[in-house]
Amino acid sequence: MPRRSSRSLHIVLAVVALAACERRGGCTTAGCGTLIDAAVVEPPTLLPPSTEDIVASDIGEQLFLKLADVGMSTNTDGDEDFQPLLAQRWEWDGPLTLVFHLDPRAHWQDGQPVTAADVEFTFNAYNDSVVASPFRPKLQRIEKVTTRDSLTAVFRFRERYREMFYDAVYHMRILPAHLLRSVPRDQWRTAPFGRQPVGDGPYRFVRWQAAQSIELAADTNFFLGRPGIRRLIWRFTPSLPVAVQQVIADQADIREQLVTPDFVERAKAAQQLAIYTYRGNVYTYLDFNLRSADDSTKPHALVRRALTMAVDRASLVKSTLGDLGRVPPGPISALVGIWDPDVRQLPYDTAQAARLLSLHGWRDHDGDGIRDKDGQPLAFHMLVPSSSGLRKQYARLLQEQFRAIGVRAEIDELEGSVVAQRTGSGNFDTALLSRSNDPSPGSGITQSWTLAGFGGSNFGRYYNPEFERIVQLAISAPTRERARTLWRSALETINADAPAIFLYALSNIGAVHKRVDNVQFRPDSWAALLRTWRIPPDRLIDRDRVER
Amino acid sequence: MTGSAWLLRRLAASLAIIFAVVTFIFILIHLAPGKPCSENLEPRICDLLTHQFGLDQPLAVQYGRYLVELAHGNLGMSFSLRRPVLDALVETVPFTLQLAGAALALDFLLGLGLGIYQAVRVNRLPDVALGNATLFVYSLPTFWLAPILLLIFGEKLRWFPVGGASDPIFCPAVTSLFCVADRLWHLVLPATTLGVVGAAGTARFQRAAMLEVANQDYVRTARAKGVPERQIVLRHQLRNALLSFITRFGLAFPFLLTGAVLVETVFAWPGMGRLAFNAILTRDYPLVTASALIASTVVVAGNLLADILLGVADPRLRVQAAAEADIATA
Numbered sequence: 001m002p003r004r005s006s007r008s009l010h011i012v013l014a015v016v017a018l019a020a021c022e023r024r025g026g027c028t029t030a031g032c033g034t035l036i037d038a039a040v041v042e043p044p045t046l047l048p049p050s051t052e053d054i055v056a057s058d059i060g061e062q063l064f065l066k067l068a069d070v071g072m073s074t075n076t077d078g079d080e081d082f083q084p085l086l087a088q089r090w091e092w093d094g095p096l097t098l099v100f101h102l103d104p105r106a107h108w109q110d111g112q113p114v115t116a117a118d119v120e121f122t123f124n125a126y127n128d129s130v131v132a133s134p135f136r137p138k139l140q141r142i143e144k145v146t147t148r149d150s151l152t153a154v155f156r157f158r159e160r161y162r163e164m165f166y167d168a169v170y171h172m173r174i175l176p177a178h179l180l181r182s183v184p185r186d187q188w189r190t191a192p193f194g195r196q197p198v199g200d201g202p203y204r205f206v207r208w209q210a211a212q213s214i215e216l217a218a219d220t221n222f223f224l225g226r227p228g229i230r231r232l233i234w235r236f237t238p239s240l241p242v243a244v245q246q247v248i249a250d251q252a253d254i255r256e257q258l259v260t261p262d263f264v265e266r267a268k269a270a271q272q273l274a275i276y277t278y279r280g281n282v283y284t285y286l287d288f289n290l291r292s293a294d295d296s297t298k299p300h301a302l303v304r305r306a307l308t309m310a311v312d313r314a315s316l317v318k319s320t321l322g323d324l325g326r327v328p329p330g331p332i333s334a335l336v337g338i339w340d341p342d343v344r345q346l347p348y349d350t351a352q353a354a355r356l357l358s359l360h361g362w363r364d365h366d367g368d369g370i371r372d373k374d375g376q377p378l379a380f381h382m383l384v385p386s387s388s389g390l391r392k393q394y395a396r397l398l399q400e401q402f403r404a405i406g407v408r409a410e411i412d413e414l415e416g417s418v419v420a421q422r423t424g425s426g427n428f429d430t431a432l433l434s435r436s437n438d439p440s441p442g443s444g445i446t447q448s449w450t451l452a453g454f455g456g457s458n459f460g461r462y463y464n465p466e467f468e469r470i471v472q473l474a475i476s477a478p479t480r481e482r483a484r485t486l487w488r489s490a491l492e493t494i495n496a497d498a499p500a501i502f503l504y505a506l507s508n509i510g511a512v513h514k515r516v517d518n519v520q521f522r523p524d525s526w527a528a529l530l531r532t533w534r535i536p537p538d539r540l541i542d543r544d545r546v547e548r
Numbered sequence: 549m550t551g552s553a554w555l556l557r558r559l560a561a562s563l564a565i566i567f568a569v570v571t572f573i574f575i576l577i578h579l580a581p582g583k584p585c586s587e588n589l590e591p592r593i594c595d596l597l598t599h600q601f602g603l604d605q606p607l608a609v610q611y612g613r614y615l616v617e618l619a620h621g622n623l624g625m626s627f628s629l630r631r632p633v634l635d636a637l638v639e640t641v642p643f644t645l646q647l648a649g650a651a652l653a654l655d656f657l658l659g660l661g662l663g664i665y666q667a668v669r670v671n672r673l674p675d676v677a678l679g680n681a682t683l684f685v686y687s688l689p690t691f692w693l694a695p696i697l698l699l700i701f702g703e704k705l706r707w708f709p710v711g712g713a714s715d716p717i718f719c720p721a722v723t724s725l726f727c728v729a730d731r732l733w734h735l736v737l738p739a740t741t742l743g744v745v746g747a748a749g750t751a752r753f754q755r756a757a758m759l760e761v762a763n764q765d766y767v768r769t770a771r772a773k774g775v776p777e778r779q780i781v782l783r784h785q786l787r788n789a790l791l792s793f794i795t796r797f798g799l800a801f802p803f804l805l806t807g808a809v810l811v812e813t814v815f816a817w818p819g820m821g822r823l824a825f826n827a828i829l830t831r832d833y834p835l836v837t838a839s840a841l842i843a844s845t846v847v848v849a850g851n852l853l854a855d856i857l858l859g860v861a862d863p864r865l866r867v868q869a870a871a872e873a874d875i876a877t878a
Binding site: 034036044045050052129132134137186189190194195207209210211212213215231233235236237238239241242245246248249250251385387414415416417418419420421422423424425433434435436447455456457459543546 | 581582583584585586587588589590591592593594596597600625628629630631636639640695698699702703706709710711712713714716717718720721813814815816818822823826829830831
């Protein structure tokens with residue numbers, strides 16, 4: 001009898017062991033797969049209007065749908081290149097009214113249907129100053145959103161312009177009114193919903209382990225089709241080199257931006273990785289502070305032009321970034337459709353730069369190698385965030401190039417929060433800043449380089465009425481060709497004014513595990529098409545098959 | 549009775565130190581330049597948030613509010629994490645304790661062992677070799693050692709994980725023996741980085757302490773009596789050389805906590821050091837002050853523990869403490 005029970009015990013243990021093995025190595029079909037992203041930043045919340053954190057946005061792509069989204073072209077002009085998402089279709093009802101018809105199959109992951117009331121609620125929330133959404137300034141041309149019936153939302157605009165459709169759909173992810181209506185708006189930034197969201201997208205939220213990872217699982221009932229990979233994990237690593245190492249060591253599957261030529265080379269050497277290049281959404285510039293009311297202390301336009309001409313931007317990009325960067329034709333990233341390398345810019349001409357400075361009275365009177373005027377040396381401080389290795393490197397290179405024409409630039413390396421405080425309050429001479437664009441020229445340029453950006457991202461307070469006029473004309477141009485011509489004119493105007501030296505625009509190079517198929521990086525948001533990525537069954541590895 | 553009085557006095561002094569540290573940090577971080585806003589956040593949005601967080605109030609008002617909330621056990625809401633500070637600390641402190649505990653164990657067990665081994669073989673080849681080796685390791689800066697270990701054992705050899713505290717797929721939580729092993733596997737590189745440098749220092753201290761005791765009369769007498777060498781080393785030398793070891797134990801806490809900031813950041817270890825580092829960079833005032841509160845409590849408690857252990861190990865100190873207590877009472 002004891003012998004029989006011992007045998008039974010062994011059988012039970014064997015079955016349990018086999019079951020455990022089955023659980024771990026179970027999934028072998030086309031819908032399997034796990035993708036681990038080596039993320040550098042942990043988002044503070046997943047509630048879309050409360051953050052513009054890039055990782056929150058990547059995860060938001062999977063959880064919350066927009067009404068429609070830009071296509072691979074990232075063309076924001078008109079509506080022809082947009083893909084339907086929550087909205088099955090749309091039509092114009094007069095020049096200022098846009099009507100969206102929601103897909104009746106769309107539902108929240110708690111089973112409730114997505115309705116037009118959600119769309120109206122979302123617009124009002126994004127527009128509420130108490131929510132303090134960073135996207136609010138981008139919605140100012142929309143007067144109101146109303147509902148016609150449970151599946152029809154109506155957008156009313158204040159004026160007619162080329163990117164009306166883009167503004168209506170791109171900035172807002174539709175939110176579940178039935179779950180958020182009861183949350184006071186002044187508590188949205190800290191709302192528990194932001195750490196345990198319920199969405200309507202292709203993936204549903206599974207878990208958030210603070211400072212470690214966020215996990216999503218495919219929603220098998222997603223109305224636009226089941227996602228190709230069943231599990232997505234964002235793994236947080238505060239250091240970029242370590243994040244890249246995780247991908248190289250095959251402990252993560254994606255690093256969407258390798259950032260430096262060294263990391264690109266190391267990733268290329270890893271056999272399991274495929275490398276993808278796509279347009280970047282960031283440009284970096286040396287901003288001149290033009291706030292001073294006193295013209296004698298404000299950097300004169302001639303001096304700004306001279307300083308711009310003293311910098312060999314093409315060589316700097318080549319030596320620091322290689323193929324990862326280009327000199328931008330103005331204050332835009334490579335993502336923006338109006339990028340045109342033939343836009344007129346100030347040339348690299350140190351002789352002309354020196355002549356301009358001498359013409360303006362800046363000469364080396366005391367022979368110390370630094371130009372001076374009325375006893376004042378031609379010198380300024382460059383504010384640089386200490387967290388950016390690339391910008392610190394650039395600051396030193398700029399310092400050398402300025403020195404060559406008799407200008408002294410002193411570098412102030414400070415923490416990001418201090419840089420933010422000083423640029424926000426105008427307490428700087430010049431600052432090496434980076435800005436990320438969305439694909440629209442109107443949105444980025446207006447926020448950073450016009451009067452609308454005062455108190456916002458126009459830190460140096462550049463203002464030229466002629467530039468403002470051309471920008472407004474470009475935004476509301478009747479045809480695409482006319483808009484393009486006007487944007488070109490706007491870029492040439494700002495380049496001639498030289499309110500900043502536009503140094504480099506990054507190209508993005510990402511690394512993805514080779515077992516992943518159908519990889520598409522949409523330039524404005526690499527994760528926008530994640531639901532279409534696949535891992536063929538014959539390429540599954542251990543972490544793809546794990547069942548929990 | 550006098551021992552209790554001494555302990556009470558030490559506890560009161562500890563509380564006063566913690567309070568002073570927290571007040572100092574509160575004032576310092578608020579006076580430091582910078583705002584709790586990222587570089588890309590629009591200034592007008594930043595101003596709105598500053599108002600919502602109450603940071604536009606005078607510092608005295610903010611401090612008063614902080615003390616009232618602290619008295620109610622509320623550490624505030626983290627600006628950067630958008631959640632209660634207490635929740636964040638409850639999640640991260642255990643990770644730091646695991647890392648610090650493992651590093652401390654490595655530091656003192658390895659250091660103690662090496663120190664004794666060297667002292668027993670003083671001036672012979674193993675002692676000289678180990679002396680140079682420990683000096684070499686002791687000179688290694690942690691910020692250099694951490695990425696080198698990651699590069700060699702993580703990226704190149706792939707023996708250990710490149711960062712993190714657990715496998716996000718197999719062990720999102722420690723729910724089985726397999727996951728305990730997984731956690732230990734993830735601990736190896738960060739704990740080694742933090743512990744091995746300390747172990748090199750401990751070994752040198754311990755060797756010196758053992759040699760100092762080796763020439764004492766009672767050791768010579770024991771040896772003359774024919775007591776086995778093993779007993780002489782373990783009972784007579786080691787026991788008497790433990791005082792410097794315990795003192796070093798108390799001093800190790802601040803170094804472990806400051807070291808944890810760097811090691812946790814490099815190895816993506818989700819502990820309090822990484823949390824505090826990010827909080828300082830993002831000017832997350834409630835999180836910075838709460839981290840300072842926890843860190844100062846741990847350091848003060850560690851030193852108190854070391855003092856108590858010293859009293860236990862050395863009767864002379866107990867007598868001295870009792871005498872001091874009597875004087876104070878009189």
